[in-house]
Amino acid sequence: MPRDASKTKNRILDAAQTEILGKGFAQTSVDDIQQAAEISRGTFFYHFPTKDDLARALIERYAEADHALVEGFRERAERLATDPLQQALIFVALHEDLLEDVSPEEAGCLFASFSYEAGVLDPETEALIVGSIDHWRRVLGGKLAEAMERHPPVVPDADPHLLADMAYGILQGAFILRRSLDDPRLMARHIREFRRYLELLFGVVEATP
Amino acid sequence: MPRDASKTKNRILDAAQTEILGKGFAQTSVDDIQQAAEISRGTFFYHFPTKDDLARALIERYAEADHALVEGFRERAERLATDPLQQALIFVALHEDLLEDVSPEEAGCLFASFSYEAGVLDPETEALIVGSIDHWRRVLGGKLAEAMERHPPVVPDADPHLLADMAYGILQGAFILRRSLDDPRLMARHIREFRRYLELLFGVVEATP
DNA sequence: GATACTAAACTGACTGGTCAGTCTAAAAAC
DNA sequence: GTTTTTAGACTGACCAGTCAGTTTAGTATC
Numbered sequence: 514m515p516r517d518a519s520k521t522k523n524r525i526l527d528a529a530q531t532e533i534l535g536k537g538f539a540q541t542s543v544d545d546i547q548q549a550a551e552i553s554r555g556t557f558f559y560h561f562p563t564k565d566d567l568a569r570a571l572i573e574r575y576a577e578a579d580h581a582l583v584e585g586f587r588e589r590a591e592r593l594a595t596d597p598l599q600q601a602l603i604f605v606a607l608h609e610d611l612l613e614d615v616s617p618e619e620a621g622c623l624f625a626s627f628s629y630e631a632g633v634l635d636p637e638t639e640a641l642i643v644g645s646i647d648h649w650r651r652v653l654g655g656k657l658a659e660a661m662e663r664h665p666p667v668v669p670d671a672d673p674h675l676l677a678d679m680a681y682g683i684l685q686g687a688f689i690l691r692r693s694l695d696d697p698r699l700m701a702r703h704i705r706e707f708r709r710y711l712e713l714l715f716g717v718v719e720a721t722p
Numbered sequence: 723m724p725r726d727a728s729k730t731k732n733r734i735l736d737a738a739q740t741e742i743l744g745k746g747f748a749q750t751s752v753d754d755i756q757q758a759a760e761i762s763r764g765t766f767f768y769h770f771p772t773k774d775d776l777a778r779a780l781i782e783r784y785a786e787a788d789h790a791l792v793e794g795f796r797e798r799a800e801r802l803a804t805d806p807l808q809q810a811l812i813f814v815a816l817h818e819d820l821l822e823d824v825s826p827e828e829a830g831c832l833f834a835s836f837s838y839e840a841g842v843l844d845p846e847t848e849a850l851i852v853g854s855i856d857h858w859r860r861v862l863g864g865k866l867a868e869a870m871e872r873h874p875p876v877v878p879d880a881d882p883h884l885l886a887d888m889a890y891g892i893l894q895g896a897f898i899l900r901r902s903l904d905d906p907r908l909m910a911r912h913i914r915e916f917r918r919y920l921e922l923l924f925g926v927v928e929a930t931p
Numbered sequence: 932g933a934t935a936c937t938a939a940a941c942t943g944a945c946t947g948g949t950c951a952g953t954c955t956a957a958a959a960a961c
Numbered sequence: 962g963t964t965t966t967t968a969g970a971c972t973g974a975c976c977a978g979t980c981a982g983t984t985t986a987g988t989a990t991c
Contacts, residue, residue: 517970536841539749555950558948560970563948625898629830633749668918668922679892682893682896682912683888683895690891693855710923752981753980763938763982767981767983937989939985942984943982945980947977950974956967958966
């Protein structure tokens with residue numbers, strides 16, 4: 514009996530996401546989203562009782578996709594190598610591949626966008642973001658911790674989880690830089706540079722002084 | 723009541739900055755700012771014809787302060803050491819000191835905040851942000867380039883400007899993480915980790931495999 | 932007498948949100 | 962196999978509130 518509701522709902526979410534990544538949540542009106550999604554104003558509120566509900570749905574979808582992506586990367590890394598250090602390096606390299614050639618519009622993390630607009634989200638959704646970021650950090654941090662057990666780093670007191678945080682930061686910074694800089698490849702190179710650090714830290718590349 | 727206009731103007735700017743860093747520009751109303759600054763509505767518009775003018779003034783002030791800070795750090799680094807590598811390391815370490823014990827409210831960069839709210843600023847102000855970010859990158863990148871001439875890095879094709887970008891990212895990422903994480907010292911440790919990378923890259927610390 | 936401010940009322944555009952009603956497609960009744 | 966029913970999907974005009982910005986009339990300070 515019904516028309517395909519989920520299709521429309523996803524169109525709304527898609528439109529909202531690009532709009533919000535560009536302008537921020539508060540500055541994106543329901544009208545903006547409605548026009549971008551090419552649906553009527555009423556349809557928007559049919560699917561999302563309030564604008565805040567949209568925000569929550571967006572974050573939930575984003576968090577799910579993020580989780581799937583990270584787990585996918587982890588699995589691929591574990592399939593491609595048995596050594597945890599190699600797995601960590603592959604995990605990072607997969608991010609590199611993903612971020613080759615990102616347009617300025619695509620460049621951006623919904624989590625970061627909302628983190629600069631505090632107070633919009635209810636505590637549970639806020640917690641979802643924190644959990645999602647944490648998941649990423651734990652996966653990479655965990656692999657690095659395993660790696661350190663087998664391959665002692667060339668400096669004594671290296672902290673695997675601090676390294677993961679650093680990588681997270683490089684990712685976020687790259688998003689911001691991508692918006693003002695022209696080079697579409699820069700993001701991947703930033704991550705590449707981090708990978709090089711790991712290689713150096715674990716003595717994968719020979720130091721040639 | 724008082725006659726000192728610049729004092730009031732600065733109070734408005736101060737209030738606006740903390741408010742905007744917390745909630746974002748669009749979500750911060752003139753009333754919010756006016757109440758936080760404890761001035762009347764009329765006074766706000768006496769000093770800033772439009773809300774956008776406030777945004778511009780804020781960015782200009784922030785960019786100036788940023789410039790002064792970076793140049794100050796550069797000068798101190800150049801005073802404390804003659805070797806460009808040591809200067810670069812000190813330059814980074816000074817950031818570390820600055821970011822010891824940052825509260826979640828303070829954690830944030832106005833440039834990043836506005837970068838996720840595109841369309842608010844006029845092109846000139848936008849350019850000011852880009853220029854400001856670029857200045858930071860050029861100072862660190864330049865020092866690292868000098869350093870590489872004197873001290874060849876242990877890996878062959880290290881790019882000093884890419885390294886500076888990475889550092890910028892770590893800084894930005896640390897701001898975002900600081901908002902959801904409890905540890906006030908984390909930011910400094912993130913930067914410290916980057917410094918360690920530089921030391922490793924330039925062979926300042928001995929690799930002990 | 933000019934500058935710096937206050938207090939409050941006001942305007943108009945725009946915002947999130949509502950609602951009475953229309954459309955669509957499939958199931959039920961004949 | 963045509964007609965009727967039904968319920969979810971969708972529409973767009975409309976409402977009430979909020980926002981940036983204006984105006985006005987007045988006070989305090991130098």
